Amino acid sequence: MNSLAAAALVLCALVPSVLSASNTIAWCYHDPSCNDTNWPVISPRFCNGSKQSPINIVTADATADANLTAFTFTNYDNVSVMDEIKNTGKTVRVSFRSGSSVSGGNLPEAYDGLQFHLHWGNGSSVPGSEHTVNGKRYPMELHIVNIKSSLNGNITQALADPTGLAALGFFIEVMPDATAQPESWKNLTNYLTSISNKDEAVSLVPAFSLDDLLHGVDRTKYYRYYGSLTTPTCDEVIIWTVFKEPIKVSKDLIDLFSTTLRISNSSSPLMTNVYRNVQPTLAVTTQASSASKTCYSLGLLAMSIFLARH
Ligand SMILES: *[C@@H]1O[C@H](CO)[C@@H](O)[C@H](O)[C@H]1NC(C)=O
Ligand SMILES: *[C@@H]1O[C@H](CO)[C@@H](O)[C@H](O)[C@H]1NC(C)=O
Ligand SMILES: *[C@@H]1O[C@H](CO)[C@@H](O)[C@H](O)[C@H]1NC(C)=O
Numbered sequence: 372m373n374s375l376a377a378a379a380l381v382l383c384a385l386v387p388s389v390l391s392a393s394n395t396i397a398w399c400y401h402d403p404s405c406n407d408t409n410w411p412v413i414s415p416r417f418c419n420g421s422k423q424s425p426i427n428i429v430t431a432d433a434t435a436d437a438n439l440t441a442f443t444f445t446n447y448d449n450v451s452v453m454d455e456i457k458n459t460g461k462t463v464r465v466s467f468r469s470g471s472s473v474s475g476g477n478l479p480e481a482y483d484g485l486q487f488h489l490h491w492g493n494g495s496s497v498p499g500s501e502h503t504v505n506g507k508r509y510p511m512e513l514h515i516v517n518i519k520s521s522l523n524g525n526i527t528q529a530l531a532d533p534t535g536l537a538a539l540g541f542f543i544e545v546m547p548d549a550t551a552q553p554e555s556w557k558n559l560t561n562y563l564t565s566i567s568n569k570d571e572a573v574s575l576v577p578a579f580s581l582d583d584l585l586h587g588v589d590r591t592k593y594y595r596y597y598g599s600l601t602t603p604t605c606d607e608v609i610i611w612t613v614f615k616e617p618i619k620v621s622k623d624l625i626d627l628f629s630t631t632l633r634i635s636n637s638s639s640p641l642m643t644n645v646y647r648n649v650q651p652t653l654a655v656t657t658q659a660s661s662a663s664k665t666c667y668s669l670g671l672l673a674m675s676i677f678l679a680r681h
């Protein structure tokens with residue numbers, strides 16, 4: 372087993388849900404005793420920090436930044452990258468085989484793909500994205516989690532490095548007048564009935580790629596800020612990239628997440644509203660950018676969100 376595959380296993384062992392340094396903290400989304408209001412109390416080391424995610428992106432406060440160039444996505448066209456789909460009790464997570472990566476986009480180096488997972492509300496009519504844009508919450512949000520290549524998959528080191536992880540956030544919006552679309556999402560969501568209970572997992576038959584799942588999104592348009600894991604222990608080690616354009620998925624498929632998956636066994640509640648609320652940004656400064664024209668002329672509408680920490 373190569374080092375990245377090993378790292379993915381370490382990651383899974385460490386994190387019951389999404390990504391966190393410890394599985395000893397019993398956190399949740401719904402019970403007032405352990406929901407996100409209480410994370411700063413039950414996981415105080417980082418969840419009460421000043422660079423917490425997610426945030427509300429105020430587009431008027433974001434400035435064009437010519438450093439935010441296009442990304443290079445490696446193996447995003449490879450149908451064999453996605454390995455296993457699992458109900459963690461907090462989300463549905465697809466773990467990756469080694470070989471996918473993302474570079475460019477002003478990331479300090481290449482980052483290797485580990486997994487993606489999703490956040491949602493309650494069907495398409497009760498939105499559940501984590502980031503919001505000018506206060507708008509989207510039905511769902513997909514997070515692709517990547518680790519700095521030079522760390523050779525060592526999660527411990529990533530959690531000690533302010534730029535140890537790079538997360539790619541994609542909003543999911545309803546595709547109007549369609550059912551069972553796109554095909555890649557039809558195939559993905561077909562697996563949900565096999566993992567309706569916590570800790571159930573199945574292998575994916577190679578059939579669709581990350582490019583297929585991200586269909587229709589212009590990946591040169593994105594917001595950038597430095598933030599945290601959105602689940603305890605909320606480590607502030609993530610370079611966030613949130614893409615401006617949403618993935619479009621038909622309503623019937625979006626609805627499957629909140630009607631199929633349960634937080635524990637078959638008599639437990641359905642998994643709904645699995646997102647952290649937006650976190651305060653102490654102040655937002657914007658940066659005048661003489662580069663914005665260049666930026667637009669290159670067809671890049673890459674925004675940088677700078678959070679001032681006082
Ligand atoms: C979380 O718990 C607090 C009380 O600690 C409650 O006020 C709040 O409504 C709860 N939030 C959710 C999303 O259930
Ligand atoms: C979180 O930080 C704020 C501001 O420093 C402080 O008032 C609050 O008591 C802290 N909460 C916890 C649970 O540590
Ligand atoms: C772009 O990168 C250059 C060189 O690293 C740096 O000096 C400059 O401050 C960056 N611009 C922005 C807007 O961050």
Ligand SMILES: *[C@@H]1O[C@H](CO)[C@@H](O)[C@H](O)[C@H]1NC(C)=O
Nearest residue numbers: 446449451452468469470471
């Ligand atoms: C596709 O991904 C698989 C699994 O990561 C890998 O073994 C294979 O070499 C990749 N194919 C190409 C053409 O890179």
Ligand SMILES: *[C@@H]1O[C@H](CO)[C@@H](O)[C@H](O)[C@H]1NC(C)=O
Nearest residue numbers: 492493494497629641643644
């Ligand atoms: C989710 O929506 C369904 C259908 O509208 C409703 O019956 C259920 O109570 C909702 N669940 C929550 C947690 O709000």
Ligand SMILES: *[C@@H]1O[C@H](CO)[C@@H](O)[C@H](O)[C@H]1NC(C)=O
Nearest residue numbers: 377378381524525526527528
């Ligand atoms: C990860 O790095 C830490 C700190 O450098 C080290 O103690 C640990 O042995 C490494 N883990 C692996 C699996 O290499």
Ligand SMILES: *[C@@H]1O[C@H](CO)[C@@H](O)[C@H](O)[C@H]1NC(C)=O
Nearest residue numbers: 557558559561562576577578
């Ligand atoms: C996904 O598509 C592949 C290729 O068509 C097929 O073999 C597989 O059974 C599908 N999986 C599900 C769960 O629909």
Ligand SMILES: *[C@@H]1O[C@H](CO)[C@@H](O)[C@H](O)[C@H]1NC(C)=O
Nearest residue numbers: 568634635636637638639640
């Ligand atoms: C589900 O879990 C609860 C609490 O652990 C337990 O009491 C119940 O028997 C379980 N039900 C089934 C169908 O496994």
Ligand SMILES: [Zn+2]
Nearest residue numbers: 389488514601
């Ligand atoms: Zn996430």
